[in-house]
Amino acid sequence: MKEKTPGEIAVDDQLRAAGAEGAQWLAAAGWGPPVTVPVQKAARWQQEVRARMLAAQADESCTWCVHLLDGGPQPVVVHAEHPTHLICRACSVAARPHRPCLDCGKPAASASPLDGREDVFMGAVSIYTRLRCRACHRNEPRNGTFGSGS
Numbered sequence: 001m002k003e004k005t006p007g008e009i010a011v012d013d014q015l016r017a018a019g020a021e022g023a024q025w026l027a028a029a030g031w032g033p034p035v036t037v038p039v040q041k042a043a044r045w046q047q048e049v050r051a052r053m054l055a056a057q058a059d060e061s062c063t064w065c066v067h068l069l070d071g072g073p074q075p076v077v078v079h080a081e082h083p084t085h086l087i088c089r090a091c092s093v094a095a096r097p098h099r100p101c102l103d104c105g106k107p108a109a110s111a112s113p114l115d116g117r118e119d120v121f122m123g124a125v126s127i128y129t130r131l132r133c134r135a136c137h138r139n140e141p142r143n144g145t146f147g148s149g150s
């Protein structure tokens with residue numbers, strides 16, 4: 001087994017801490033404990049978002065909000081409708097009223113996670129989220145991760 005350098009171990013620890021911080025933040029935001037799913041078992045939208053995000057990182061077309069460049073590692077939020085742009089938690093919350101439905105592209109009009117029309121998955125560091133509008137959610141109601149699904 002390859003020995004890790006102290007630098008690599010420190011990065012690992014920081015990423016783990018960022019992941020734990022993300023999980024705590026999700027719980028504190030009223031979303032309950034995050035759903036952690038092995039990639040193979042993740043929903044199709046999440047696998048696609050993850051694949052596009054990793055591809056964008058690989059070819060360096062990936063973009064970030066400015067806040068992610070400040071300070072140490074922190075949880076990263078990936079909006080399913082724009083997987084090549086990584087944002088901080090504050091920007092994700094601020095963007096919610098303007099986010100589109102992932103299924104039809106119309107405004108999702110979701111004011112809070114409690115309407116049950118958002119699906120959130122927690123990766124090692126990244127938080128993946130998709131929103132759907134009321135009509136699309138009604139067509140496939142079982143996929144809401146949090147909230148009552150009204």
Ligand SMILES: [Zn+2]
Pocket residue numbers: 065066067068087088089090091
């Ligand atoms: Zn930000």
Ligand SMILES: [Zn+2]
Pocket residue numbers: 101102103104105106132133134135136137
């Ligand atoms: Zn829709």
